[in-house]
Amino acid sequence: MPSGVRINMPRGYQRGKPYSQRQQNRRIVRVLCIVVVCGLIYFWYRPIDILAVPFEKHEAYMNDRASVKGFIAKQSYDWRQAAFQNTIESYTPLPQGDPRSLPQIQFRFPEESPSRRASREKRRVAVRNEFKRSWQSYVKFAWTMDELLPVKGQGLESFGGWGATLVDSLDTLWIMGFKKEFYDAVEAVSRIDFGASEESTISVFETTIRYLGGLLSAYDLSHEKVLLDKAEQLGEMLYRAFDTPNNMPLDRLNIKSAKQPEGGGYPSDSSICFAGIGSLTMEFTRLAQVTGRSKYYDAVARVTEFLDRAQNTTKIPGLFPEWVNAADQDMSTDRTFTLGAMADSSYEYFPKMFALLGGLEPVYKKLYEETAPVIDKHMLFRPMLPDPKEGAELLFSGDVHANNYHESLDPEMQHLTCFIGGFFALAGRLFKNDYHVDLGAKLTEGCIYAYKTMPTGIMPEIFHMTPCPTRNSCPFNNTFWEEQVLKYTYSARPTDFTAMVSDMRLPKGWTSLRDKRYLLRPEAIESVFIMYRITGHEEYLDHAWDMFTAIQRASRTKFANGQVIDVTSSKGSAARNVEDKMESFWLAETLKYFYLIFSPTDMIDLDDWVFNTEAHPFRRPKAVRVEAGG
Ligand SMILES: *[C@@H]1O[C@H](CO)[C@@H](O)[C@H](O)[C@H]1NC(C)=O
Ligand SMILES: *[C@@H]1O[C@H](CO)[C@@H](O)[C@H](O)[C@H]1NC(C)=O
Numbered sequence: 001m002p003s004g005v006r007i008n009m010p011r012g013y014q015r016g017k018p019y020s021q022r023q024q025n026r027r028i029v030r031v032l033c034i035v036v037v038c039g040l041i042y043f044w045y046r047p048i049d050i051l052a053v054p055f056e057k058h059e060a061y062m063n064d065r066a067s068v069k070g071f072i073a074k075q076s077y078d079w080r081q082a083a084f085q086n087t088i089e090s091y092t093p094l095p096q097g098d099p100r101s102l103p104q105i106q107f108r109f110p111e112e113s114p115s116r117r118a119s120r121e122k123r124r125v126a127v128r129n130e131f132k133r134s135w136q137s138y139v140k141f142a143w144t145m146d147e148l149l150p151v152k153g154q155g156l157e158s159f160g161g162w163g164a165t166l167v168d169s170l171d172t173l174w175i176m177g178f179k180k181e182f183y184d185a186v187e188a189v190s191r192i193d194f195g196a197s198e199e200s201t202i203s204v205f206e207t208t209i210r211y212l213g214g215l216l217s218a219y220d221l222s223h224e225k226v227l228l229d230k231a232e233q234l235g236e237m238l239y240r241a242f243d244t245p246n247n248m249p250l251d252r253l254n255i256k257s258a259k260q261p262e263g264g265g266y267p268s269d270s271s272i273c274f275a276g277i278g279s280l281t282m283e284f285t286r287l288a289q290v291t292g293r294s295k296y297y298d299a300v301a302r303v304t305e306f307l308d309r310a311q312n313t314t315k316i317p318g319l320f321p322e323w324v325n326a327a328d329q330d331m332s333t334d335r336t337f338t339l340g341a342m343a344d345s346s347y348e349y350f351p352k353m354f355a356l357l358g359g360l361e362p363v364y365k366k367l368y369e370e371t372a373p374v375i376d377k378h379m380l381f382r383p384m385l386p387d388p389k390e391g392a393e394l395l396f397s398g399d400v401h402a403n404n405y406h407e408s409l410d411p412e413m414q415h416l417t418c419f420i421g422g423f424f425a426l427a428g429r430l431f432k433n434d435y436h437v438d439l440g441a442k443l444t445e446g447c448i449y450a451y452k453t454m455p456t457g458i459m460p461e462i463f464h465m466t467p468c469p470t471r472n473s474c475p476f477n478n479t480f481w482e483e484q485v486l487k488y489t490y491s492a493r494p495t496d497f498t499a500m501v502s503d504m505r506l507p508k509g510w511t512s513l514r515d516k517r518y519l520l521r522p523e524a525i526e527s528v529f530i531m532y533r534i535t536g537h538e539e540y541l542d543h544a545w546d547m548f549t550a551i552q553r554a555s556r557t558k559f560a561n562g563q564v565i566d567v568t569s570s571k572g573s574a575a576r577n578v579e580d581k582m583e584s585f586w587l588a589e590t591l592k593y594f595y596l597i598f599s600p601t602d603m604i605d606l607d608d609w610v611f612n613t614e615a616h617p618f619r620r621p622k623a624v625r626v627e628a629g630g
Pocket of ligand 1: 312317370
């Protein structure tokens with residue numbers, strides 16, 4: 001209706017209607033209400049285009065596309081021609097033989113009721129829409145750059161300048177069924193020039209888990225050949241990090257000097273963090289599997305041999321220290337042990353490597369089985385809470401210092417450490433250890449509790465808790481708690497302790513909020529997702545939804561989502577509590593795990609896929625599965 005018609009109506013028109021017309025209007029309103037309600041019911045239950053298609057069929061649907069042929073993987077420098085001074089005589093081959101049939105990891109989910117399905121699908125669509133907002137802003141403001149600045153709406157280079165967010169998001173686009181966006185992204189990825197970079201040195205670890213992991217996973221899902229070409233180009237560059245006298249990988253690779261005609265040949269690092277040396281295994285193994293080139297597997301197998309030899313020589317035998325001397329292949333000096341930053345993913349990869357190699361390499365089982373009980377003994381602790389019943393269901397993981405005569409626990413918890421709930425549960429299934437599945441459940445509960453306890457509903461980056469002396473009985477000891485709080489504030493007891501604690505926004509039982517930020521990290525939802533797929537317990541879905549809505553509320557910017565500055569702040573809009581920073585793992589990991597927990601359970605089945613530490617699923621080798629009891 002042209003607006004002029006409305007403007008010409010007399011102002012009192014609505015009010016001055018005769019009675020009979022008002023009655024008629026009521027009837028119209030009633031009919032409209034019925035239509036709206038029917039519409040809502042329809043929209044609630046309607047099939048949501050390709051989201052409703054089961055994953056395997058969805059794959060077939062995706063493979064049907066007519067479009068993409070002839071992407072050419074371009075580069076200005078061929079890394080295959082780069083020097084490699086420390087030649088390797090013969091390569092350790094991938095383990096030979098048929099993949100073993102490993103124990104079932106996923107719960108056997110029963111048929112889903114229509115109402116459960118409807119509520120789950122609604123949540124799935126909400127996650128997908130959140131992803132779409134961020135992705136569209138990335139495309140608009142930061143296309144082919146490493147990161148989007150979610151407040152300013154600009155791009156930022158931070159990881160070599162090859163499009164970290166672009167590559168890291170490929171498999172999420174695929175899994176969420178963004179078909180056109182996926183192929184637009186593949187087209188852009190085919191133009192990435194790994195032969196050139198703005199930076200002269202790169203982090204080997206970050207480039208491996210984000211870029212190489214992202215390319216391999218997107219290839220595993222889509223079989224798009226150009227992605228494999230890019231993975232190989234990048235793999236050849238990263239392989240230069242192993243050009244050291246003992247072939248131990250470097251923490252940072254100088255890609256400028258590596259390209260020189262007389263380049264290559266670096267001294268090994270005398271100090272490299274455990275995560276840096278130990279978590280290249282999955283990506284290089286998958287690269288070897290899909291290319292058939294054993295040199296990639298050989299490179300990481302040498303590191304694993306070192307870990308195997310060193311496991312009993314550390315200050316706490318069984319555990320691996322934060323810092324490692326790669327030059328002397330020595331792990332016996334550092335006294336600090338953690339499952340958080342500097343170490344996390346190397347532990348994570350032990351059971352995952354066992355799965356990725358189809359159970360054919362026992363060393364990964366050995367590494368896990370000799371580390372897990374020591375983690376349990378020295379690092380895991382029950383928190384002392386005002387309600388001891390609540391505390392009994394929770395576990396956290398702290399750092400350990402090996403002193404001369406005893407070990408001491410630093411009950412520091414990091415968001416990064418939240419991966420270990422899923423770690424223990426997955427390994428517990430894989431190695432048939434129900435006690436470990438139970439540890440995984442309790443560790444996951446610890447992170448869920450930490451989310452729920454904060455005013456924003458989000459766990460902080462780093463905090464401390466009061467540890468119980470034993471896990472059995474643990475009544476709340478106020479004196480002990482106060483002592484611990486004062487220890488972390490480095491202060492004498494104030495006259496009004498309660499006021500101080502309330503100013504600090506410290507919940508009872510917590511002893512510090514060392515870093516109050518939330519950096520859009522995935523580890524908590526990662527463990528909740530794995531626990532759900534392993535146990536089938538429905539309450540994980542509600543925990544996941546609470547986490548998602550809390551994160552959405554606190555982190556939303558005009559264009560996407562940004563890091564939250566203070567998770568203890570209950571007031572104030574997201575606008576004042578958000579940093580202009582969105583790392584690529586928000587789209588690669590956090591939203592992927594949220595999406596998957598609300599998807600049908602055959603979408604990225606844990607018996608068919610295994611995730612790298614950047615949430616990139618790699619295909620597991622298929623064994624002929626022996627059905628239980630069949
Ligand atoms: C390492 O030490 C533990 C405990 O002393 C022992 O049980 C295990 O067999 C040792 N492993 C190796 C490979 O020596
Ligand atoms: C409570 O903690 C204080 C301070 O550490 C300690 O002296 C006291 O023995 C504890 N009380 C109980 C009942 O364990």
